[in-house]
Amino acid sequence: MSLPLIGAALALSGCSSTPVDNTLGWSPNKLYSEARDERDSGNFDKAVELYEKLEGRAAGTPLAQQAQLDKAYTHYKSGEPAQAQAAIDRFMRLHPTSPAMDYALYLKGLVSFNDNLGLFGSLARQDLSERDQKAAKESFESFKDLVNRFPDSRYSADARIRMTYIVNSLAQYEVHVARYYHSRGAHVAAINRAQSALTDYADAPALEEALYILVMSYDALGMDQLRDDARRVMETNYPQSTFLTQGFRKASDPWWKLW
Incomplete structure (x- = not known):
């Protein structure tokens, strides 16, 4: 085969390997429907x-x-x-007045929210309070x-609901x-x-234990007045608490099962 013919053959071979876009001619609605089906x-x-x-x-x-x-x-x-976050941020930047902005914000929070925990998942042993708190705060x-x-x-x-869960988790982290x-x-x-939890996260379930830690820590330091004050607050707010009689809960009782 002569050189010109070889070159032509190679050129044809290269053309045959060019990817074919099967979506050419599809309407936007068909593209959208197919994308959803694939997802x-x-x-x-x-x-x-x-x-x-489609974009x-x-x-x-x-x-x-x-x-x-x-x-x-x-x-x-x-x-x-x-x-996912990059795509949402781009959408919010390009379409600040979009009617779908509420969904964009919801999805942005959802992406950072760990939904395999507590009320929203399989009640795994590790809870959000034992993980990095940065994502939880961004989600909130x-x-x-x-x-x-x-x-x-x-x-x-x-x-x-998810905000309440996050607040409770952040309190438990402290x-x-x-x-x-x-x-x-x-x-x-x-x-x-413990005081940070009490100050920053009102009404969180973890505050019962925070008060108990105050009682125990003040007692260990010999600060009897502060110990008694913390105990009095605890007994007033949690009259049925088992902390003062049984101590810290067993590991089999994760915090989020309390609410």
């Missing part, structure tokens, strides 16, 4: 690809905005929180923004640390963390 079937990468095509072809339309949010949700469902702020800006949104009721300090004999540090 619902667990084909997350394919769904994201279709949502991105481009339907640019400037409400359907393109919906594609951006659905792409973020797909990343969330596929266990890619960083990509997103839900709070949603509730404040869109109190009547269909997503606000669930957001309020108590978790206070208990650790107390067990190590660092009673001043234990008192500081």
